[in-house]
Structures are given as structure tokens and as C-alpha cells.
Amino acid sequence: MTTLARLDSVTRRFGSTTALDAVSLEIRSGEILGLLGPNGAGKSTMLTLLQGRRRPTSGTVELFGGDPSLARFRAELGSTPQETALPDTLRVSEVIDLVAAHFPDRVPTAQLAEEFGFADLLRRQCGALSGGQKRRIAVALAFAGRPRLVLLDEPTTGLDVDARHGLWAAIRRHRADGATVVVTSHYLEEIEALADRVVVIDQGRVLADDSLDAVRSRVESSIVSLRSPSAQRIAELAGVVRAERAEGGEASGDGTDRLDLTVADSDEFVRTLVTSGLPFERLAVRGASLEEAFLALTVSTPASPERIPV
Ligand SMILES: Nc1ncnc2c1ncn2[C@@H]1O[C@H](COP(=O)(O)OP(=O)(O)OP(=O)(O)O)[C@@H](O)[C@H]1O
Incomplete structure (x- = not known):
């Protein structure tokens, strides 16, 4: 199994707060890795380091074998942030085209919209969407360019049960097509439904890193x-x-x-x-x-x- 990304003894501090404390972790191709931890555990910080949006205070972060702060190593990375911010005046199909244009092998717009359940919204301006609709589109955008690695920060926050189940099905389908996914969630059933491997973080430290079954049986x-x-x-x-x-x-x-x-x-x-x-x-x-x-x-x-x- 290929290692797509790696954190090696990574510490990240914000002033006196240690968000990550000597974390080592490998993300391997083909898996759905669930990052589980209470509020403030360090999950989002880990994703921002992998996205190259922040640098570690110490230790090394590697994405596709290089430094994620360099654009060329992010070329095969897709992500959905915790906060959804889509440009109000663009139509949904335009936003998808804009994002997908950055990737050499894009998913056709209609297919993406069908998979993520917003085929009826393609001509709608983003400013006129509900919070849940924006969320589904933001998650779909992470997959628009068939990236090898997708980072999803609390992808289904604010969605109703049907919408969550629909998103899970779409995420699983993309994994079956070859995507590797890292997902953080507050919904533990989401991690149970999606993840093959679970990393439990608390106070910036990894408490467990194992298969879903092993994490259950380990405790x-x-x-x-x-x-x-x-x-x-x-x-x-x-x-x-x-x-x-x-x-x-x-x-x-x-x-x-x-x-x-x-x-x-x-x-x-x-x-x-x-x-x-x-x-x-x-x-x-x-x-x-x-x-x-x-x-x-x-x-x-x-x-x-x-x-x-x-
Ligand atoms: N830009 C920042 N400035 C100062 N402190 C920060 C910053 N970003 C994160 N932190 C702190 O680092 C710690 C880890 O935060 P992080 O957002 O990574 O946690 P999280 O596990 O994603 O939490 P949540 O589930 O609430 O999103 C927290 O104590 C947080 O307050």
C-alpha cells in the first residue's frame, strides 16, 4: 500500500496552546481514515498542515512525497473545509467548473451533481442555496477533479439524516473508484459508517490508530x-x-x-x-x-x- 501523506513527530503550537503534540501518522492509499476527537482535539489543525495552509512548529509533514506548502504537491489533493463559503453570485455549475478546471481529470458536472444529489440545483446561484445544499456541493467539490487524496472536515455537519446517508454513499463510491479519504467528524456513527481505520486524537495526541474493530476491541x-x-x-x-x-x-x-x-x-x-x-x-x-x-x-x-x- 502506498503512503500518500505522512506526519512525522509533528508539533503545532498557537501561542501557549499546543494543538498537535508530536503526532506521527501515515495516510495510505485506498483507505477511509476517520479522525475522531472532541472539540479542540487538533483534527482541523492536522488537515490544515496536510493542505500546506500552515506549517508545523516542529516535525515534518509530507504530501505525495513533498512539502504541501508547495503547490505542485497539492495537485492531487481535494478538500472541503469546515466552513462552507461559496461565491454568492456564481451558479452551482460555474463553481464546479471553476474548481474542476484545476485538475486534469475532472468528473463531468452532471455526474457529480447526480452522485451528490443536487442535479436540480445546477443553475441556481450559490447565494440562493440553503445551508445543507451548500454543504453537499462543498463536499462534492472536493471530489470534482478525481484527486487521489480527499480531506473532509466534518463533511455532514448540519445535514439531515437522508442527506448524510446520500453523502456517505457518494464518498464510498469515490473510494471504490480509487480516492483515499480522510474524514473528521463529530458524528461517531459517521466514522463507523465510513472509516476502515480510526485515529483517535485528544489534546493534540494520538490515543489510538487502528482498524475500526481494533479500536473498539482495544479499549x-x-x-x-x-x-x-x-x-x-x-x-x-x-x-x-x-x-x-x-x-x-x-x-x-x-x-x-x-x-x-x-x-x-x-x-x-x-x-x-x-x-x-x-x-x-x-x-x-x-x-x-x-x-x-x-x-x-x-x-x-x-x-x-x-x-x-x-
Ligand atoms: N489559529 C489559531 N489560533 C490560536 N489557536 C488555535 C488556532 N487554530 C486552532 N487553535 C487551537 O488549537 C487547538 C486545536 O484546534 P483544532 O481546530 O485543530 O481542533 P479540532 O479537533 O478540529 O476541534 P473541532 O472539533 O472543535 O473543530 C484548540 O485549542 C484551538 O483553540
Whole structure:
């Protein structure tokens, strides 16, 4: 597998803020790489370095084997920024032609519009589009020149469910046609739906870099759900990484609370629970979703595990 881009011990500071802290990462051809992290984790900074829009404070960023701040190394790069800004007075088809003209092998306008679901908007001026329509067009623009590498910063923010699913299908189709994609997202289900590989970042550091399944299994989290009148004490038992009152789990009429506990080892935790003698009922155990695994990863960075007050 070819390496298309690489960060080698990259640190980027903004004044006293360290947005990226000694990050090393390779982007390999053919993959959809999901960048996952809370607000301010450093995801957008990583993309701007890959786009050559900023330089690292230290370390090396390489795009197609060269320095991304030099235009010739960006020739096969497509990207969609977090903020969508299309020129108000141009028609949609004109914006597509303008962007695609920079690439030697463009996707025909009608095909792109069909794939990304805006065939009916081609003659519309950009200023007259809704936020969601602009977003779909901005994502499509990243693919307009069949770039080898596409960077998508929160591509489906603000889109409804149907529009998001449509975009995911289009992104997958372009990957099948040979594009490599890096996608940041706040929607964890988006990363689960798209990514082959997941990089979890928090506070500028890479906490995990592995296949989707491996990231899930690496944290080996399980969710133990139960009801108990002693919720607080159960949440404080050894082995609990995170404790949360389940949705709709307000104290019920019988004085018990429903709890969802993220634990590293469910067998061990159940033994601890039984030994504690604390009352519980309706215990259920299941594997953690990516979202839950991600939360467990990011909250376990400090010395002590986080316990959300229950
Ligand atoms: N131009 C800048 N000047 C000062 N600080 C900045 C600048 N750009 C980013 N930062 C800081 O660097 C850190 C990382 O920001 P970044 O935008 O990369 O995070 P992110 O993971 O993309 O967050 P979000 O999910 O909220 O978009 C944050 O603390 C942010 O405030």
C-alpha cells in the first residue's frame, strides 16, 4: 500500500496552546481514515498542515512525497473545509467548473451533481442555496477533479439524516473508484459508517490508530446496565470507567435508578458488584459502541477515571 501523506513527530503550537503534540501518522492509499476527537482535539489543525495552509512548529509533514506548502504537491489533493463559503453570485455549475478546471481529470458536472444529489440545483446561484445544499456541493467539490487524496472536515455537519446517508454513499463510491479519504467528524456513527481505520486524537495526541474493530476491541469496554437504589455507590466501584444514568432513567417510582456503566472487564466487574452486596436488578451486559469506546479512551487519559455524577 502506498503512503500518500505522512506526519512525522509533528508539533503545532498557537501561542501557549499546543494543538498537535508530536503526532506521527501515515495516510495510505485506498483507505477511509476517520479522525475522531472532541472539540479542540487538533483534527482541523492536522488537515490544515496536510493542505500546506500552515506549517508545523516542529516535525515534518509530507504530501505525495513533498512539502504541501508547495503547490505542485497539492495537485492531487481535494478538500472541503469546515466552513462552507461559496461565491454568492456564481451558479452551482460555474463553481464546479471553476474548481474542476484545476485538475486534469475532472468528473463531468452532471455526474457529480447526480452522485451528490443536487442535479436540480445546477443553475441556481450559490447565494440562493440553503445551508445543507451548500454543504453537499462543498463536499462534492472536493471530489470534482478525481484527486487521489480527499480531506473532509466534518463533511455532514448540519445535514439531515437522508442527506448524510446520500453523502456517505457518494464518498464510498469515490473510494471504490480509487480516492483515499480522510474524514473528521463529530458524528461517531459517521466514522463507523465510513472509516476502515480510526485515529483517535485528544489534546493534540494520538490515543489510538487502528482498524475500526481494533479500536473498539482495544479499549475492550463493555456496558453493564442495571437498576439499583444504590446507583452512586455502584458507580464508585472498582473497574467503572464511566457511569451514566440511562436515557429516561430518572428515579423510578420504586426508588431505583437505571445505570449504564462502562467497564473494562465485565466479568471482573460483575464479581465486584456481587461481592459488594449492593442491591441491583435487571443486569445486562453488551459490547461498547465506537462512541462509548471513544469516550472511555478520552476520559481515561487523566490519572483517575472520570465518573459522571449519577
Ligand atoms: N489559529 C489559531 N489560533 C490560536 N489557536 C488555535 C488556532 N487554530 C486552532 N487553535 C487551537 O488549537 C487547538 C486545536 O484546534 P483544532 O481546530 O485543530 O481542533 P479540532 O479537533 O478540529 O476541534 P473541532 O472539533 O472543535 O473543530 C484548540 O485549542 C484551538 O483553540
